[in-house]
Amino acid sequence: MVPIRFGLFYEHQLPRPWRDGDELRLYQDALDQVEIADRVGFDYLWAVEHHFLEEYSHSSAPEVFLAAASQRTERIRLGHGIVQLPPAVNHPARIAERIATLDLVSNGRVDFGTGESSSGAELGGFGVRRTEKRAQWQDAIDAVTRMFVEEPFAGWRSPHLRMPPRNVIPKTVQKPHPPLWVACSRRETIQFAARNGIGALSFSFVEPEDAGKWVDEYYRILESEECVPAGFAVNPNVSVVLPMMLHEDEATAIDRGVDGAHFFAFALAHYYGATPHDPGRTSVWDEFRERRASQGFDRDQVIANAESLNVNVGSLRGAVGTPEQVVELVRRYESVGVDQVSFVLQAGPNRHEHICESLELFGRSVLPHFTEGREEREAAKAERLAPAIEAALARRKPARTSPPGYRIDEDAEVARAQRSSRSRRPVRQEIRAAARRRAAQGFYKLVHGRTDEQIERRFGPNAQRLFFTGMARAYDPSAAAGFAGDIEFRLTPGHGTATTWTIHVSGERARARAGGSGDPDIALSARTADFLRILAGDANPASLLMDGRLAIRGNYELAPRISEMFGGPSPY
Numbered sequence: 001m002v003p004i005r006f007g008l009f010y011e012h013q014l015p016r017p018w019r020d021g022d023e024l025r026l027y028q029d030a031l032d033q034v035e036i037a038d039r040v041g042f043d044y045l046w047a048v049e050h051h052f053l054e055e056y057s058h059s060s061a062p063e064v065f066l067a068a069a070s071q072r073t074e075r076i077r078l079g080h081g082i083v084q085l086p087p088a089v090n091h092p093a094r095i096a097e098r099i100a101t102l103d104l105v106s107n108g109r110v111d112f113g114t115g116e117s118s119s120g121a122e123l124g125g126f127g128v129r130r131t132e133k134r135a136q137w138q139d140a141i142d143a144v145t146r147m148f149v150e151e152p153f154a155g156w157r158s159p160h161l162r163m164p165p166r167n168v169i170p171k172t173v174q175k176p177h178p179p180l181w182v183a184c185s186r187r188e189t190i191q192f193a194a195r196n197g198i199g200a201l202s203f204s205f206v207e208p209e210d211a212g213k214w215v216d217e218y219y220r221i222l223e224s225e226e227c228v229p230a231g232f233a234v235n236p237n238v239s240v241v242l243p244m245m246l247h248e249d250e251a252t253a254i255d256r257g258v259d260g261a262h263f264f265a266f267a268l269a270h271y272y273g274a275t276p277h278d279p280g281r282t283s284v285w286d287e288f289r290e291r292r293a294s295q296g297f298d299r300d301q302v303i304a305n306a307e308s309l310n311v312n313v314g315s316l317r318g319a320v321g322t323p324e325q326v327v328e329l330v331r332r333y334e335s336v337g338v339d340q341v342s343f344v345l346q347a348g349p350n351r352h353e354h355i356c357e358s359l360e361l362f363g364r365s366v367l368p369h370f371t372e373g374r375e376e377r378e379a380a381k382a383e384r385l386a387p388a389i390e391a392a393l394a395r396r397k398p399a400r401t402s403p404p405g406y407r408i409d410e411d412a413e414v415a416r417a418q419r420s421s422r423s424r425r426p427v428r429q430e431i432r433a434a435a436r437r438r439a440a441q442g443f444y445k446l447v448h449g450r451t452d453e454q455i456e457r458r459f460g461p462n463a464q465r466l467f468f469t470g471m472a473r474a475y476d477p478s479a480a481a482g483f484a485g486d487i488e489f490r491l492t493p494g495h496g497t498a499t500t501w502t503i504h505v506s507g508e509r510a511r512a513r514a515g516g517s518g519d520p521d522i523a524l525s526a527r528t529a530d531f532l533r534i535l536a537g538d539a540n541p542a543s544l545l546m547d548g549r550l551a552i553r554g555n556y557e558l559a560p561r562i563s564e565m566f567g568g569p570s571p572y
Contacts, residue, residue, distance in 0.1 A: 002381055003374040004334040006367065007044030007342030008037045008359075009081060009241055012059040015263060015285035015348055023058060027065065029352040031072055033345070036356055038073035040363025041371075044111065045069055046081030046201075046342055051089070052121045055284040056267035063098045070106035078106050081201055081342075082115035082183045085140035086133055087161050088126045089117070092140045093168055096147035100172045108173035113201055114141055115183035119271050131478075136160045138230070141180070141196075145231040146399060148177035154400040164413045165402040179235040187557065188481045190214045190238070194221035197229030197392050199237035199339075205265065205318060207311050208329070211240050212336025219337070223388040229396045234389045236381075237339040242311065243318035244343035245350065246358040246366070250322050251304040256354045257320040262297035263288050263348030265316050269295065273537035274444045288348075296540030315543075319343060323365035330370065447536040452529035456493045459532055464491070468501045468512040471535075471566040475503075475510035479564040485521035487562065491528040499528075503566070510566070522554035524562075535563055 014026055034045055047065050050057035059065070066078045083095055103110040116133040117123055123130055139160045147153045152167035172178055181199035184190050193200035200218055202211070215238050221227060222236055243264060245257020266288045270277070275287075292299065301315040309329040311318050319326045319341075333341055343362075345355045447455060459467060468489075484506050492498040502517040503510050517523075524531070530549050533539035541559070544550035552559050 001334060001377065002337050002339060003377040004330065004338060004370055005043040005340040006041075006362075006370075007046050007079070007239065007340055008034065008042050008076075009046045009048075009342040009344045010059065010065075010346055011048050011050070011057040011264070011344070012065075013056060013260075013264065013267070013347050014058050015055050015288075016283045017285075026058065029355075030065070030346060031068060033352070033355055033359060034069045034076070035072045036359045038076040040359060041367045042076055042359075042363075044077045044079050044340065044342060045073075046079040046113070048081050049084050050117075050119070050122065051084075052125050052279070053119060053267075053271050054279070054282075056271055063102055066110075067102055067105055070102070070109065075109075077109050077111055078102065079111035079181070080113040082113040082181070084117050084122070085114050085144070086116060086126065086128045086136040087140060088128050089122070092143045092156075092161060093147060093153075093163065093166070095140075096144050096168050097170070099144075099178060100148070100170045103172040103174060103178055104170060110172070110174070110178040111181060111199075112178045113181040113183065114198075121271060121277065132160070137182075141230045145177055145180070148172055149232050149399045150402070152402050154402040155406075162417055164408070164416075165406050176232040179233070179237075180231045181235065181237070181239075186560065187214060187217070190218050191221055194218045195226050195228065197222060197227050197234040197236075197389075197396075198231065199235040199239065202238065202240045204240075205242060205311050205316060206240060208332035208336055208338070211238075211333060211338050214238065215337040222392070223385065225391075225395075227388070227392040227395075229392050232393070232396065232399070234385075234392055236385055236389070238337070239340035239342055240333065240338055241342045241344060243316070243320060243347060244326070244345055244358065244362075245320045245354065246323055246326060246361045248322060248361070250306070250325070253321050254302055254304060254317075257345075257350060257358075258299060258302045258317065260347035260350035261316055261318050261320060261344070262292055262299065264344060266292060266295055266297055267348075269537070269540075275537060276444065285348075294539065296543030298543075323361060326362075326366050327369050330366070334370070444536045444538060447533055448538050450529075452494055452527065455529040455532055459528065461499055464499060464501065465512075465514065468503065472503055472510040472512040474566050475505065476565060477508050479561055480505060481561065483521075483558060483561075483565075486517035486519070487558075488517045488520035488523040489531065490516075490523065490525040491531055492525070493528045505565075520554060522552065522556075522558050522562075524559070525551040535566070537563070 010030060012026055012030065014022060037045065047062035048057055048059050049062050051060050062080055070078055084090055099110060099112050114137065116137040123133065139158050143156050143161060147168040148171065152165050155165040156163045179199060181201045182193050182196065184193055184200045184202045185204050190200050190202065218238050243257065243261030245253050247253035247256065267284050270284050296315065298315045302317050306321065309317060309319060309321050309325045319329055330341055345358055446458065487503045489501045490498055500516045501512060501514060503512045526544065527549060530539060530544055534541050541550055545552065
């Protein structure tokens, strides 16, 4: 059995209303909490990089926070969870410089988590095209890791980055570079992490048994010829994130922690879905209090006296409970091969003193159950994976040498950079994607706050034909992960006859037709109003499923992708 490590995860959340000094107190409290986590035995500190996501994440410069934490701690590893790699957000050379500097001031304790962002607030704020962000990640991670190992860096010429040869300094303490990770929220990105030979930082609140399926697939790909490392070292790890609050009394733990857990997930959906947001004016906290139950975060469904903890049953709970309950939950993750569990305690309205008490209790009553024989089991894992890692690194293109006799020439280099910035870029896909997002936001406004009867009057059979035809036209193959086949929708109004529609997906196209499919790959049945709320991002499908208002048969793994495939918001 693989040994499990533990992390502390920070978004630096700050729900409205705000008062003078709140952000100062938020950061100072977090540093106090990190100091406790280091002392009681946590292995990792993770800090995100997000921009413009009011209330959800006031963490736009994690390298500064991590540097401060490095001077208040001795052993805990300092993880970027994550650095945004698109060059418009962070130039790759600046990333390499900051990571190396943090590695130096922390005496080699940095983990380099990477990502590309999916939030419209961030992508639009920095002018990053959604259709190009994955390619920009792949390009930037290759460039940054070469900056770590090439001396001097031999330069770069790609559609996303032009940079002449330079010696990028300082260099990292850890050789060839700190461990690499990538943010993951679904099966496809777990596979992506494995193919690139980097750790998978999963930010979905997933049950242990489901996480086990991801772990098995991750290590199968990592040990196969599909794995071509993005860096010059392989980091074989899968991490999951859970909300947590501990107390010896279960009801007290729930009272202290469940609102924070629910706000965390609600605010995530707010910024990554189609919910309208007016900068500086929208109160996510007020929307949370108004809509939490309808979005699947019903406070009344989380009650004490649970025999064991389930992450998502009826309402999100995670690791909110007693030490004994959390030990049992972590053992389930450990038994399926998860390498690390990171906990979110600083969330929503959670109080600093309660977070500190939880950390102390975790160190006394949970951590000791998982430390025995850890080093021996990690050594056995490394030995087992060594041949596959060696073979994978042999497939990675080696470090380069700079052009002989290259000399810095400011005028020529600036001229080349200016020519590059004037080059044409494909925009048709991005224009279509932007139109889909605008349509999704408009659809949300038509559905939000309406009764079932009002929605059904607006979307009768004739309107449904236009709606499903529009869905098919909005089909995004990049969200389908190679799926081809029939998706059947059976919609039942409050009064009248049910209607059935089928969307057939093949290659780059999708077509809608009235009627059922003889052999659908997946079939969904719901009230007409509930189905439209799901597609608009105004209802949580998991909550409807558990309430019996949504029925699914067929390929369950396809279900979470359906909304995004046809122009709706991402479920993550």
